[in-house]
Amino acid sequence: MSVHPKSRFPRSSFSATVTTLRRAGCVFAEDEASLLHEAAGSPDHLASLVGRRAAGLPLEHVLGWAEFCDRRFAVDSGVFVPRRRTEFLVAQAAALAPRRAVVVDLCCGSGALGLALAAAADAAELHACDVEPAAVRCARRNVGALGQVYEGDLFGPLPAGLRGRVDVLLANVPYVPTDDVELLPAEARVHEPRVALDGGGDGLDVMRRVAAEAPAWLAPGGSLLVETSERQRDTAVDVLRAAGLSIRVLVSDELYATVLVGTAGAGTAGKVT
Known part of the structure; x- marks a missing residue:
C-alpha cells in the first residue's frame, strides 16, 4: 500500500x-x-x-497552529493568524534590540511576534496584550511562564512600572481601511476578529493612538515598530513624526512588507531616512 x-x-x-x-x-x-x-x-x-x-476555515485554525519565524504557535479559532510578511518586522526588531531587552507586544493576537522577538533578543522581560479575549487566552497558552499577557485596550492594562523602560515596542495594529475590510479574502474577513483588521477610515486610527502614547513608555533610544501598507506609508510617517519619534522606513520587496521604526530620545525627532 x-x-x-x-x-x-x-x-x-x-x-x-x-x-x-x-x-x-x-x-x-x-x-x-x-x-x-x-x-x-x-x-x-x-x-x-x-x-x-x-x-473555508483558515488552514491554521484547522490545524490549531501557525508557523512563524520557523516556530509553531498555537492559533485558536477566531484568533488573528500571524502573516509571513510580519516576520520582516520581527527581524528588524531583533536587529536593533539591546541584549536583555524589555519587549512589549501590543495587539499581540496569538503572541507569536513577541515570543519570536524575545527568543531572538534574549529578552529580559516580555509583556503582551490584546483587547480580544480569545486572543488573550491563546497568547497565554503560547507565552506560558516566559512573560505576562494582559487583556485590555492598547497600553491600558500594562503595569505602570513599564513606563520609560520599554526597549522594543511591537505594535502590529490593524491597518486595513474600514471600506476595504469587505474586500479581504473570506479566510480573514469571516474567521478573524474585525478588531484585528479594521484600522478605521484611512486605516491608521489605531496607529495614531499607539504613536501618541508610545514616547511615554519607551526607554531612551527605545523603538516602536509598526507595519503599514505602501500606499499608507507617507501618512504613517507623519503620524510617528508628530509623536516626536525619529523615523526609519524599511521595506522588504520579497515579503511585500513595509515597516516603520520610530525611535525615542535620539535627538533627531521627525527625521526620515
Missing part, C-alpha cells in the same frame, strides 16, 4: 484530499494536504479536517 510521506493513509487518500482542496480553491493544495494528513489521527478525523478546510 502506497502511503504519502508523513501520512498514515493510502496514496489514494492523499490524492483525494488534494483534489478536494483544489476544488475548494486552495492554491497550495498539495502542501496543505500533507499537513492535514500529518495531523489526522484517523480517517474520520482526516475527513473532518479536510471538510473544515474545504469549507
